[in-house]
Amino acid sequence: DIQMTQSPSTLSASAGDRVTITCRASQNIGSWLVWYQQKPGKAPNLLIYKVSTLQNGVPSRFSGSGSGTEFTLTISSLQPDDFATYYCQQYHTDWTFGQGTKVEI
Amino acid sequence: QVQLVQSGAEVRRPGSSVKVSCQFSGDNFSGTTIAWVRQAPGQGLQWLGRIIPIIGAGNYVQKFQGKVTINADESTRTVYMDLRSLKSDDTAVYYCATLRESGYLDYWGQGTLVTVSS
Numbered sequence: 001d002i003q004m005t006q007s008p009s010t011l012s013a014s015a016g017d018r019v020t021i022t023c024r025a026s027q028n029i030g031s032w033l034v035w036y037q038q039k040p041g042k043a044p045n046l047l048i049y050k051v052s053t054l055q056n057g058v059p060s061r062f063s064g065s066g067s068g069t070e071f072t073l074t075i076s077s078l079q080p081d082d083f084a085t086y087y088c089q090q091y092h093t094d095w096t097f098g099q100g101t102k103v104e105i
Numbered sequence: 106q107v108q109l110v111q112s113g114a115e116v117r118r119p120g121s122s123v124k125v126s127c128q129f130s131g132d133n134f135s136g137t138t139i140a141w142v143r144q145a146p147g148q149g150l151q152w153l154g155r156i157i158p159i160i161g162a163g164n165y166v167q168k169f170q171g172k173v174t175i176n177a178d179e180s181t182r183t184v185y186m187d188l189r190s191l192k193s194d195d196t197a198v199y200y201c202a203t204l205r206e207s208g209y210l211d212y213w214g215q216g217t218l219v220t221v222s223s
Contacts, residue, residue: 001167034209036150043200043213044150050207087150091208094166095140097150 002026002090006098013103019075021101023088028068032091035064035073038100039084047086048073078103107131109139109201109214116220122189125217127201134182135159138204141175141186143197144216151197155204156184191221 003026013019031051036044046055048064061076075082083105088098112126141153154165156175163175174187199217202210
């Protein structure tokens with residue numbers, strides 16, 4: 001099984017900060033990397049797919065990069081609505097999620 | 106625009122089974138891959154499996170082979186997820202979602218809480 005490891009598990013930040021979350025795959029997954037945002041009590045919301053393609057309607061402050069085994073999600077200027085938990089997901093072999101990164105105030 | 110509406114919360118005893126439904130509205134139900142994902146309380150997301158209604162057979166993550174059955178009813182545009190031999194650690198919110206070719210889940214149901222308790 002491909003394991004996805006996110007870091008950090010929790011990130012404390014302030015509005016306006018630049019935030020970076022890392023996702024590492026246990027083996028090469030090419031560009032099959034997706035990012036979601038989830039708020040408490042809600043279903044996850046798709047942010048980015050194929051490493052860096054922004055889903056329609058997602059603000060441009062979100063961006064993704066990486067390839068192979070190491071990937072990043074960057075929020076260029078954190079907004080109050082961005083405090084949430086973020087998950088990466090691979091689709092190279094079966095499907096697995098990272099354990100999540102909680103972005104808190 | 107796709108909308109997925111799931112059935113309501115369920116409580117089950119250990120050893121029993123539960124069936125959760127996911128009703129699809131929008132275009133091309135038969136050709137749309139529907140996936141199931143679960144989230145235990147305070148935990149992360151876990152894939153269960155998927156189905157393409159026009160094909161009919163579910164495809165499952167190895168861990169859930171024999172535990173989960175996913176099927177679809179094209180006449181009612183509904184996908185079902187059947188979970189058996191329930192244990193307390195099956196307590197979770199179960200989500201259905203549309204799975205696209207590039208591997209992402211873009212439309213999600215509202216989630217169904219399944220509680221397994223004696």
